[in-house]
Amino acid sequence: MGAGEALGKQPYVCGLDAAVDVIDGKWKVLIIWALNHQRCRFGELRRLVPGVTEKVLTQQLRELEADGIVHRESYDTKPPKVEYSLTELGDELNTALGPLGAWGKRRMAALEEAVQG
Amino acid sequence: MGAGEALGKQPYVCGLDAAVDVIDGKWKVLIIWALNHQRCRFGELRRLVPGVTEKVLTQQLRELEADGIVHRESYDTKPPKVEYSLTELGDELNTALGPLGAWGKRRMAALEEAVQG
DNA sequence: GCCCCCACTGACCTCAAGGTAAGTACGCAC
DNA sequence: GTGCGTACTTACCTTGAGGTCAGTGGGGGC
Numbered sequence: 132m133g134a135g136e137a138l139g140k141q142p143y144v145c146g147l148d149a150a151v152d153v154i155d156g157k158w159k160v161l162i163i164w165a166l167n168h169q170r171c172r173f174g175e176l177r178r179l180v181p182g183v184t185e186k187v188l189t190q191q192l193r194e195l196e197a198d199g200i201v202h203r204e205s206y207d208t209k210p211p212k213v214e215y216s217l218t219e220l221g222d223e224l225n226t227a228l229g230p231l232g233a234w235g236k237r238r239m240a241a242l243e244e245a246v247q248g
Numbered sequence: 249m250g251a252g253e254a255l256g257k258q259p260y261v262c263g264l265d266a267a268v269d270v271i272d273g274k275w276k277v278l279i280i281w282a283l284n285h286q287r288c289r290f291g292e293l294r295r296l297v298p299g300v301t302e303k304v305l306t307q308q309l310r311e312l313e314a315d316g317i318v319h320r321e322s323y324d325t326k327p328p329k330v331e332y333s334l335t336e337l338g339d340e341l342n343t344a345l346g347p348l349g350a351w352g353k354r355r356m357a358a359l360e361e362a363v364q365g
Numbered sequence: 366g367c368c369c370c371c372a373c374t375g376a377c378c379t380c381a382a383g384g385t386a387a388g389t390a391c392g393c394a395c
Numbered sequence: 396g397t398g399c400g401t402a403c404t405t406a407c408c409t410t411g412a413g414g415t416c417a418g419t420g421g422g423g424g425c
Contacts, residue, residue, distance in 0.1 A: 289402090330402065
């Protein structure tokens, strides 16, 4: 099955289902979010995503790579250097996530307001 | 903590984070998706979301209700009747999910194409 | 000499989300 | 009188995602 190895559950009920499958993973949206602003080295990413362990960060990056969302470029230098960036697909995904982020922001504001009084 | 009982992890890193927290749950997007097209009874919903068990469906509906996404209306009739529908907030969420669904649809098409030829 | 930083990998463990199966109370159909 | 449909609840079990911790191999700082 040549092109299907990156697939999650399948078959998908709808597009939303397929999208969520890619997003699924405790830190993935945060990773994508971080990579939108800049291409990052592994260590930078770890600092930008507070709470991830190295193992899980690697894991999720690999999955995102397999799904064609992020691009990994390693430089074979003295201190190893790896740079992660969004692919075009990843960029489109990020754009698609925009409205959701905006909705969440409004919700955050509403919650905070409710707490404040 | 008057208004904070529906909260998930918190604090959120960004809006996306807050939105994903609401969406998080194996069947929630599918539930929201189903409710967008029509207000539904419990049994209908179960049929519309293939694979959910009654227990988990109830669970996730309660969480969505607590987060202000769905509205639950029970009629105290001879055979019990309960209707679920999206709140205004839920409707907005669904709208925000639109682009993501479209992205996923494109991805599904691309994957299928890759498999076919 | 010692330790941190780079970008990982692997063995092991935990915990909670979700699945399984059964029960509830009532009415209608056959 | 057996069984289905309504909308759940409860006790129990499984599974796997994610967390913890240690190791790798070399370079540079002090």
